[in-house]
Amino acid sequence: MNKDFFIDNLKTLFYALLIAVFIRSFLLQPFYIPSSSMEPNLLVGDRLFVTKYSFGYSKHSFPFSPPIIKDRIFYTKPNRGDVIVFKTPADNRTDYIKRLIGLPGDSVQFIDGDVYINDNQILKTIVSKNDIIFCGYKKINVNTFEEKLPNGKLHITSYRNDFSYKNSDKFIVPPNHYFFLGDNRDCSKDSRFLSDVGYVHENNLVGKAQFIFFSSDYRIGYFIEFWKWHKSFRFNRFFKKIH
Numbered sequence: 001m002n003k004d005f006f007i008d009n010l011k012t013l014f015y016a017l018l019i020a021v022f023i024r025s026f027l028l029q030p031f032y033i034p035s036s037s038m039e040p041n042l043l044v045g046d047r048l049f050v051t052k053y054s055f056g057y058s059k060h061s062f063p064f065s066p067p068i069i070k071d072r073i074f075y076t077k078p079n080r081g082d083v084i085v086f087k088t089p090a091d092n093r094t095d096y097i098k099r100l101i102g103l104p105g106d107s108v109q110f111i112d113g114d115v116y117i118n119d120n121q122i123l124k125t126i127v128s129k130n131d132i133i134f135c136g137y138k139k140i141n142v143n144t145f146e147e148k149l150p151n152g153k154l155h156i157t158s159y160r161n162d163f164s165y166k167n168s169d170k171f172i173v174p175p176n177h178y179f180f181l182g183d184n185r186d187c188s189k190d191s192r193f194l195s196d197v198g199y200v201h202e203n204n205l206v207g208k209a210q211f212i213f214f215s216s217d218y219r220i221g222y223f224i225e226f227w228k229w230h231k232s233f234r235f236n237r238f239f240k241k242i243h
Contacts, residue, residue, distance in 0.1 A: 021063065024052075024063065025052060025057075025061055025062045025063070026052055026053060026057070026061070027051070027052060027053065028049050028050065028051060028052065029049070029050050029052055029206075029207060030047055030048070030049055030050075030213070031047070031048055031049075031050055031085055031095065031097065031209070032045075032046075032047050033045065033046040033047075033048070033097065035136070036133065036134040036135055036136060036184055036187055037098070037182035037183075037184050037187055037188035037189065037190070038083070038097060038098070038099075038182055038183045038184060038188075039133040039134060039158060039183065039184040039187075040131070040133055040144065040156060040158055040183070040184075041083075041155070041156055041183050041242070041243070042083075042097070042183075042209075042212075042242070043134075043215065043217075043234070043237070044134065044217075044218065045215055045216045045217050045218050045234070046212050046214075046215045046237065047212065047213055047214040047215065048209050048210070048211060048212045048213065048242065049209075049210050049211060049213055050085050050206065050207035050208060050209050050210065051207050051208050051210050052206070052207045053074075053207075054076065054078070054207055054208035055072075055075065055076050055077070055078055055084075055202075055205045055207070055208065056072050056073055056074035056075035056076055057069060057072065057073050057074060058071065058072045058073075058202075058203045058204075058205070059203070060087045060092070060203065060204060060205075060206055061206065061207075065087070065092065065093070071203060072202055072203050072205075075202070077202075078100055078178070078205065078208070079100070079151065079153070080100055080101065080102075080103060080149050080150065080151050080153060081099065081100060081101075081149045081151065081153030081155060082099070082100045082208055083097065083098070083099050083100075083208070083209040083242050083243075084097070084098065084099075084100055084178075084180070084205060084206075084207070084208055084209065085097045085205075085206040085207050085208075085209060086098075086180070086200050086204045086205050086206055087204040087206060088196070088197055088200075088204075089197065089198055089199070089200060089201065089204060090195075090196055090197070092204065095206065096180075096190075096197065097209060098180035098181060098182050098188070098190050098191075099155065099180060099181055099182070099183055100178055100179075100180055101115070101117070101149070101179050101180060101181045101191075102117065102171065102173045102178060102179025102180075102191070103173065103178065103179075104173055104174065104175050104176055104177055104178070105172075105173060105175065106118055106172075106173045106179065107119065107170050107171065107172050107173075108170070108171045108173065108179050108191075109168055109169070109170045109171065110165060110166065110167055110168040110192075111167060112166055112167065113159065113164050113165070113166050115147070115181075117149075117150060118150075120150065122147050122148065122149060122150075123147065123148040124145045124146070124147050124148075124157075125145060125146045125147075125148075126143065126144075126145055127144040127145055127146050127156065128143070128144045129143050129144075129161065130143070130161065131143070131144050131158065133158055133184065134187075135184065135186070135187035136187070140160055140162075140186075140187065141160065141161050141162060142158040142159060142160055142161060142184075142186075143158070143159055143161045144156060144157070144158050145157050145158070145159065154243075155183065155243060156183065157183045157184075157185055158183065158184050158185065158186075159185050159186060160185075160186040163186075164185070164186050165185060165186055165192075168192060171191065171192070171199075173199055174199055176201060176202050177199035177200060177201050177202070178191075178199065178200045178202070178205075179191040179199060179200075180197070180200060209242045210241070210242060211239060211240060211241045211242055212237050212238070212239065212240045212242065213238065213239060214238060215233070215234040215237035215238065216232045216233050216234060217231075217232050217234060218232070220232040
């Protein structure tokens with residue numbers, strides 16, 4: 001009887017593992033936000049769901065990126081402005097989350113602090129001044145803007161008001177690649193830094209960020225400190241859709 005009990009539980013665990021791997025690989029995968037590069041839209045401590053089927057599947061859709069798919073299957077091209085999780089080209093292992101700005105063949109350039117796509121300036125409207133957000137553990141003063149991409153997609157961005165990233169060379173996005181920026185424009189390692197991130201191949205796309213299901217501020221208290229939950233949990237961010 002003990003042997004049958006052990007075998008039954010082992011089977012249950014095996015099937016549960018298969019179901020979990022299937023859901024994680026083909027449907028939804030949870031991610032944790034570890035950095036402030038996407039503030040004010042995504043905060044450190046946000047936990048979100050990414051849909052794996054949004055752009056089809058590659059080897060990076062699966063745990064440990066096994067070489068079972070050569071390129072990408074059932075591919076649906078992402079839209080400009082999507083918030084996307086991808087594997088960094090530097091190691092094809094680390095997950096980054098950024099906003100898609102440049103499509104294959106686009107030129108992207110910063111001129112006097114403004115973003116230009118194909119020599120056209122992205123419309124940037126001031127929302128508020130002297131806001132405080134994080135850059136790592138450091139608080140920084142920023143001006144908050146609403147930007148409008150060429151496809152009409154609106155999103156919020158922040159730029160430091162003491163010094164900011166002003167000018168760049170013109171980035172020409174290669175075929176089958178994408179150009180990403182963080183919404184916290186002066187605290188983000190993204191496609192502007194070619195040796196670290198650079199242009200991201202379509203096969204490196206993992207999925208589209210859809211909504212936050214849980215959020216807590218680790219600076220107030222850790223999960224095991226239940227007596228601080230009422231202060232550390234950001235209830236207003238639970239089940240918040242990501243734009």
